[in-house]
Amino acid sequence: MKKIQKETPKFWENYLAGFHTQDSPKRYVVFDCETTGLDIKKDRILSIGAVAIVENQIKVPDSLNIFVQQDFFKAESVPIHGILKEGQEEKVVEAEAIIQFLDYIKNATLVAHHANFDIEMINQALHRLELGRLKNQYMDTDIMYQKLKYYPEDQHTSLDELCDVFKIKKSDRHTASGDAFITALLFLKLKQKLDI
Amino acid sequence: MKNPIAERIADFLKQFHPFSEIGYTQLLEVAKSCSVLYLEKNQILFHVSDAIHDSFYVVASGAVGLSVSSDTDDVLIDKCDEGDILGLRPFFAKDNYLMTAKAREESIVYAIPIEVFRPVVMHNSGVLDFLLQSFASNTRNPMDKNHKGKLISENVIYDEQKNEIQYYQPIHYTKNPITASASDIVKYVAQTMASRKIGSIIIHEDRLPVGIVTDKDLRSKIATGLFPIDITVNQIMSAPVITVPENLSIAEAQMMMLKHNVGHLCVTKDGSNQTEITGIISEHDVVVAQANNPGVLLRQSRRAEKTSDLKIIREKLADLIQNSIDKNIPIQHICSLTGEINNAILERLITLSIAKMDTPPPAKFAWFNIGSQGRKEQLLLTDQDNALVFEDVEDERYEEVKAYFLSLAKKVTKGLNKIGYAYCPADMMASNPLWCKSISDWKNQFKGWIQNPGERGILMCTIFFDYDFVYGEESLINEISDVVFGETENNDLFFAYLGADALKNPAPLGFFRQFLVENDGEHKDTFDIKARGLVPLVDAARLLAIQCRIRNNDNTAFRFMKLAEKEPQNAAVYEACSEAFLVLLRFRTEEGLRNGNDGRYLSLKELSKLDKVKLKNAFQPISEIQEIIKNRFQLTYFT
Numbered sequence: 001m002k003k004i005q006k007e008t009p010k011f012w013e014n015y016l017a018g019f020h021t022q023d024s025p026k027r028y029v030v031f032d033c034e035t036t037g038l039d040i041k042k043d044r045i046l047s048i049g050a051v052a053i054v055e056n057q058i059k060v061p062d063s064l065n066i067f068v069q070q071d072f073f074k075a076e077s078v079p080i081h082g083i084l085k086e087g088q089e090e091k092v093v094e095a096e097a098i099i100q101f102l103d104y105i106k107n108a109t110l111v112a113h114h115a116n117f118d119i120e121m122i123n124q125a126l127h128r129l130e131l132g133r134l135k136n137q138y139m140d141t142d143i144m145y146q147k148l149k150y151y152p153e154d155q156h157t158s159l160d161e162l163c164d165v166f167k168i169k170k171s172d173r174h175t176a177s178g179d180a181f182i183t184a185l186l187f188l189k190l191k192q193k194l195d196i
Numbered sequence: 197m198k199n200p201i202a203e204r205i206a207d208f209l210k211q212f213h214p215f216s217e218i219g220y221t222q223l224l225e226v227a228k229s230c231s232v233l234y235l236e237k238n239q240i241l242f243h244v245s246d247a248i249h250d251s252f253y254v255v256a257s258g259a260v261g262l263s264v265s266s267d268t269d270d271v272l273i274d275k276c277d278e279g280d281i282l283g284l285r286p287f288f289a290k291d292n293y294l295m296t297a298k299a300r301e302e303s304i305v306y307a308i309p310i311e312v313f314r315p316v317v318m319h320n321s322g323v324l325d326f327l328l329q330s331f332a333s334n335t336r337n338p339m340d341k342n343h344k345g346k347l348i349s350e351n352v353i354y355d356e357q358k359n360e361i362q363y364y365q366p367i368h369y370t371k372n373p374i375t376a377s378a379s380d381i382v383k384y385v386a387q388t389m390a391s392r393k394i395g396s397i398i399i400h401e402d403r404l405p406v407g408i409v410t411d412k413d414l415r416s417k418i419a420t421g422l423f424p425i426d427i428t429v430n431q432i433m434s435a436p437v438i439t440v441p442e443n444l445s446i447a448e449a450q451m452m453m454l455k456h457n458v459g460h461l462c463v464t465k466d467g468s469n470q471t472e473i474t475g476i477i478s479e480h481d482v483v484v485a486q487a488n489n490p491g492v493l494l495r496q497s498r499r500a501e502k503t504s505d506l507k508i509i510r511e512k513l514a515d516l517i518q519n520s521i522d523k524n525i526p527i528q529h530i531c532s533l534t535g536e537i538n539n540a541i542l543e544r545l546i547t548l549s550i551a552k553m554d555t556p557p558p559a560k561f562a563w564f565n566i567g568s569q570g571r572k573e574q575l576l577l578t579d580q581d582n583a584l585v586f587e588d589v590e591d592e593r594y595e596e597v598k599a600y601f602l603s604l605a606k607k608v609t610k611g612l613n614k615i616g617y618a619y620c621p622a623d624m625m626a627s628n629p630l631w632c633k634s635i636s637d638w639k640n641q642f643k644g645w646i647q648n649p650g651e652r653g654i655l656m657c658t659i660f661f662d663y664d665f666v667y668g669e670e671s672l673i674n675e676i677s678d679v680v681f682g683e684t685e686n687n688d689l690f691f692a693y694l695g696a697d698a699l700k701n702p703a704p705l706g707f708f709r710q711f712l713v714e715n716d717g718e719h720k721d722t723f724d725i726k727a728r729g730l731v732p733l734v735d736a737a738r739l740l741a742i743q744c745r746i747r748n749n750d751n752t753a754f755r756f757m758k759l760a761e762k763e764p765q766n767a768a769v770y771e772a773c774s775e776a777f778l779v780l781l782r783f784r785t786e787e788g789l790r791n792g793n794d795g796r797y798l799s800l801k802e803l804s805k806l807d808k809v810k811l812k813n814a815f816q817p818i819s820e821i822q823e824i825i826k827n828r829f830q831l832t833y834f835t
Binding site for chain 2: 049056059090175192
């Protein structure tokens with residue numbers, strides 16, 4: 001019996017290949033997903049915002065902002081993220097979003113606030129495409145803050161609260177790009193305070 | 197693809213010159229090429245003589261200071277706040293940075309690549325003009341050869357320049373002034389002038405100016421009996437009135453007044469006396485427009501109509517203090533000026549607050565400052581410390597009267613907060629029911645503190661015994677003084693407590709005359725100039741002044757000078773203490789102005805050798821005065 005060898009797509013191979021090279025200087029990608037809800041299995045990604053940090057500078061040209069076409073739609077989460085089912089934004093299908101996302105992040109260290117959730121949302125999307133999980137190293141700004149404050153690891157602090165603590169203006173909250181930018185500012189501050 | 201982050205940056209930039217000159221699409225392209233940097237406090241963005249970076253910078257939040265170094269001192273030249281550009285000049289001059297840029301507080305900075313910005317500049321005359329103008333005005337300082345070697349006064353050079361520019365700006369004056377017609381009766385015109393509090397009134401015929409009546413006319417022609425009071429005004433008016441066009445500069449207005457030897461100018465549509473009157477310029481307008489001189493600030497505070505006016509005055513006062521420090525004006529003098537203006541601001545604020553109440557005060561009262569404000573030693577904006585006393589009223593009215601003053605005090609403390617004085621974290625404010633009470637209650641309060649000088653009592657004494665009358669019925673404050681001096685006379689126990697407290701901070705020099713620095717916490721390795729230098733002197737002066745019955749001299753330096761007069765045998769020590777106090781206060785003020793904080797913690801690393809010696813010398817008298825206190829109150833047994 002012949003084993004049916006499933007063909008791995010090119011973009012996934014490229015993505016994996018990226019981890020064999022070592023970039024210098026180090027690139028971080030701070031990202032945020034807006035989703036239909038908090039259930040990793042059921043809910044879907046509506047948009048991804050991301051921006052890169054190299055040498056302690058947020059590189060505005062090196063940023064990503066995608067809206068995802070989803071059939072699964074929950075009216076009750078619209079007030080939070082403001083993304084309409086038939087909104088004005090140019091949308092791509094989930095597979096295309098993932099291709100763009102992988103191509104963008106490459107082997108960078110990922111950074112997000114409560115990173116586990118955002119990373120798992122991407123992993124679920126990868127799973128639906130019958131691909132593996134994200135290989136990137138990642139950092140969580142909430143855990144960094146806990147380290148800074150010597151908090152026990154299970155104490156959570158919201159992005160809003162941290163903005164207040166670190167005096168970051170909270171405009172554009174709850175758009176993926178806006179949250180990614182705010183998280184990036186937060187990350188720069190935490191990174192220097194923790195001397196990373 | 198849309199880039200919302202770039203949009204956010206473009207939205208920020210478009211509020212400021214010269215970015216406001218750039219079309220939005222082009223600005224968005226610029227924003228798309230930006231990097232965003234975070235600077236911690238004191239982090240260096242670029243060093244003097246560093247090779248230029250590939251970007252220039254715009255401060256997005258926080259503040260970045262530009263400084264030049266001479267010997268070991270950093271001299272602050274300019275402070276860049278939100279929207280200010282820095283590091284652009286070297287691209288055009290094609291040389292290295294001439295200054296060091298260092299974050300004065302946590303800052304976020306946008307870095308804009310010059311390659312992206314250069315074509316924008318070249319194709320946009322508005323941007324180019326702006327940059328040329330700002331470079332042109334910079335050339336006279338700060339690195340100008342003529343000014344080399346006097347780096348200390350760099351700020352002064354800037355200010356002179358600012359004043360000169362101001363001088364050619366349009367003057368602010370009263371638009372649509374009150375006028376009278378030539379056939380009006382002098383008495384009624386004078387009544388109008390009195391009720392409107394104006395010093396002159398323009399006389400018109402069909403809206404055309406035909407003359408002017410000023411205080412001087414009333415004084416020399418009516419009050420002397422030369423003319424009766426019930427004649428028509430055209431018989432005493434000065435004519436013709438000097439007319440000027442609209443949009444006169446301050447300089448021109450002053451020239452016109454000097455040339456014609458008058459104190460008022462009438463503004464008309466086209467500047468001739470054949471067109472409609474549109475305004476009046478008085479000498480006062482010229483003086484106000486010219487500078488932040490103390491007299492003007494004082495007068496402005498008295499005329500302020502809104503809390504926001506007072507806030508502006510307090511900001512100007514900060515400039516005045518900075519300038520005075522730079523010009524090496526004796527700190528004592530700066531203190532008394534600042535104290536006067538601070539009090540004038542507060543007086544006006546209280547008046548305005550009373551006007552906002554539904555009824556006038558139901559009893560006589562006095563507002564007094566306590567702590568460092570009470571001593572008039574407050575040069576930097578710190579928190580408020582104040583209290584209120586009202587005369588005794590019948591028992592049944594007490595609660596109602598107290599409620600009135602509490603609500604008045606709330607208005608005042610809120611206003612002070614708006615002006616820039618933080619609320620007192622320990623709530624030592626007149627809006628606290630504890631510190632807003634009747635004269636009898638206050639007397640008992642002071643008696644209590646003096647008779648039971650436990651630890652808390654002593655703490656209160658150190659704050660409340662430095663009080664300064666600000667507003668209202670001064671005799672109420674004098675009554676409190678009577679209690680203080682009556683109760684303390686020959687009260688050895690009280691003085692022993694107060695003396696022990698005054699000794700709790702010894703001179704801050706270690707065995708090898710090393711500075712004792714803070715060991716831990718946020719201020720590690722800095723030097724607490726307040727607790728270790730100023731407080732011991734303030735405490736000693738208070739103690740000795742009360743014991744020697746020196747009244748109404750709450751300023752620490754004054755107290756020591758008075759003590760020197762009263763006790764010639766110790767005069768040398770007291771004079772040294774007075775001097776030392778002023779030296780330390782200057783250190784603290786300069787540190788505070790440099791960092792925009794309360795200046796309490798000095799970083800020893802940033803002090804020059806000379807300054808360290810000066811500082812050490814200022815501590816010498818602390819040990820000496822503490823010896824005097826120890827012996828006088830026999831505290832070796834007490835502690």
